[in-house]
Amino acid sequence: MLVSQTTDGVARVTGTRYEVLEVGGASLSDLVKWGLLPLLAHARTVRTLEQETVTVQAPIGAPGKMVIVGLNYRDHAAEMRLALPTVPRVHLTAASAVTGPGADIRLPRIAETAVDYEGEVAVVIGTPACDVSEAAAWDHVAGITAANDVSARDVQNGSNPLVSGPNVGLAKGFDGFKPLGPALLTADSAREGRELALRTLVDGETRQQSSTAQMHFSVAQLVSTISQYTTLHRGDVILTGTPGGVGASSGRYLRAGQVVEVELEGVGVLRNRVVAPTAVSAPHNFNHNRGW
Numbered sequence: 001m002l003v004s005q006t007t008d009g010v011a012r013v014t015g016t017r018y019e020v021l022e023v024g025g026a027s028l029s030d031l032v033k034w035g036l037l038p039l040l041a042h043a044r045t046v047r048t049l050e051q052e053t054v055t056v057q058a059p060i061g062a063p064g065k066m067v068i069v070g071l072n073y074r075d076h077a078a079e080m081r082l083a084l085p086t087v088p089r090v091h092l093t094a095a096s097a098v099t100g101p102g103a104d105i106r107l108p109r110i111a112e113t114a115v116d117y118e119g120e121v122a123v124v125i126g127t128p129a130c131d132v133s134e135a136a137a138w139d140h141v142a143g144i145t146a147a148n149d150v151s152a153r154d155v156q157n158g159s160n161p162l163v164s165g166p167n168v169g170l171a172k173g174f175d176g177f178k179p180l181g182p183a184l185l186t187a188d189s190a191r192e193g194r195e196l197a198l199r200t201l202v203d204g205e206t207r208q209q210s211s212t213a214q215m216h217f218s219v220a221q222l223v224s225t226i227s228q229y230t231t232l233h234r235g236d237v238i239l240t241g242t243p244g245g246v247g248a249s250s251g252r253y254l255r256a257g258q259v260v261e262v263e264l265e266g267v268g269v270l271r272n273r274v275v276a277p278t279a280v281s282a283p284h285n286f287n288h289n290r291g292w
Contacts, residue, residue, distance in 0.1 A: 002267070003028060003040060004183040005100075007055040008047075012040070013183050013268075016051040028184065029061045032126060032142045033235040037186065058100035059145050059184040060124055065236040066095045067226055068149060068172055072216045072241025079249040088217050088225045094173030098237075101181040101270050107256060108174045109277035110162045111152040115254045118242035119200030119208050119262035122147035122180055123219055125236040126187065129227040137223035140232065143186040144219075146264035148200075148272065149239050150177040153248050180237070182268045190266065197265040198243060203258050210243030217241075 002013040003021075005028040011018035021043035023031065031037050070089040071077045077084045099105075107115055126142025151172050158166030172178070190196075200208035217225070222240055226232060247253045254260065256276040263269050 001040065001186045001189060002183050003059075003186065004054075004181070005029065005057045005059050006049075007057065008049060010040070011049070011054070012045070018049045018051065018054045019045040020047050020049065022046050027061070028059050029235060032060060032124060035127065035234060037126060037142050056101045056182045058098055058180045060180060060235055060237060061098065063095045063098065063235050063237045064233050065230070066093045066097065066173075066178060067091075067236065067238045068093055068168070069217070069222055069239060069241045070168075073210060073214050073243040074216060075210070075214070075244030076242055076246065077216075079244045079246070084216050088222055090226060090229065091168045091172070093169045093178070097173045097175060097178040099176045099179050099272075101179065101272070103176060103179060103272060104275045105148075105150055105179065105254070105260065105272050106176050106275050107254070107277050108152060109280065111155050111160055111171075111174070112277050113253065114153040114248075115274075116151045116153050116247040117200055117202065117207065117254060117260050118149035118151060118246055119198055120147045120149050120239045120242050121196070121198060121212060121264060123223065123238040123240060124184060125223075125232045125234055125238070128234065129223060129232040132224055132227045134220045134224045137220040137227075138187060138191050140223060140227075141187040141190075141219070142234070143184040144190045144264075144267065145180050145184050146182070146262045146267050146270040147237075147239050148179045148260060148262050148270060149242060150174075150179070153253070178239075179262075179270055179272045181270050185267050197263070199263040200245065201261040201263070202254070207247075207252075208243050208245035214243060215240065
């Protein structure tokens with residue numbers, strides 16, 4: 001099943017139509033975190049909307065954890081001149097970076113010159129997973145969605161003079177750096193064995209084109225391995241790595257005014273515009289005699 005969170009409610013996506021479902025006012029994120037996603041299969045349709053009238057939001061809001069997997073496509077490791085890892089390369093980043101389709105990607109004022117795109121498959125956890133086997137891993141997945149793992153490369157590699165040392169989590173955790181959407185393909189439709197095409201475009205130009213068949217570590221391997229480090233809870237999100245063609249390999253970083261699209265087969269198109277940094281805020285006028 002393909003479902004979206006819209007401003008009109010949770011909706012089943014059928015072609016270009018959105019069937020808004022009766023879910024008692026719960027959001028899609030609520031249903032995942034409460035373990036009630038299977039109820040959608042029997043939910044009553046209350047109205048049907050056409051695509052052009054719908055505003056879609058991120059399928060998961062405020063995940064407990066955002067887990068980033070690096071170097072998980074062979075061509076990406078090659079373009080970065082790095083060896084493929086023997087075990088998954090894992091980082092944590094700020095869940096507050098999550099945003100939805102149509103939201104702006106704002107270039108950070110302190111790190112605006114080397115912001116990169118990374119089209120990825122995001123896995124949403126549906127059942128708590130603690131030290132689970134590969135064979136059981138998909139039983140803990142609610143579904144998948146498209147993601148753009150936006151990264152400030154100068155912060156990531158330590159060349160930004162305003163940030164102390166290389167910091168992967170910070171580089172990927174700026175506000176608005178984790179667009180997700182436009183829909184959630186539930187695990188029953190997305191389980192291992194189905195190869196999905198993945199493509200990233202900048203202003204209509206294809207920059208990345210690959211398939212989940214090119215992943216070095218499978219979804220099951222990633223969920224199993226990460227669950228050995230930390231318990232994965234309902235609503236946690238794993239970004240499974242990006243294929244070759246990132247801006248870091250060519251120096252073609254994102255600029256204000258550009259539009260980035262991540263297309264994931266079976267899920268749809270995640271589209272976001274890049275915008276300029278905000279100005280420095282004026283200092284507050286504190287009354288020091290009154291303290292805090």
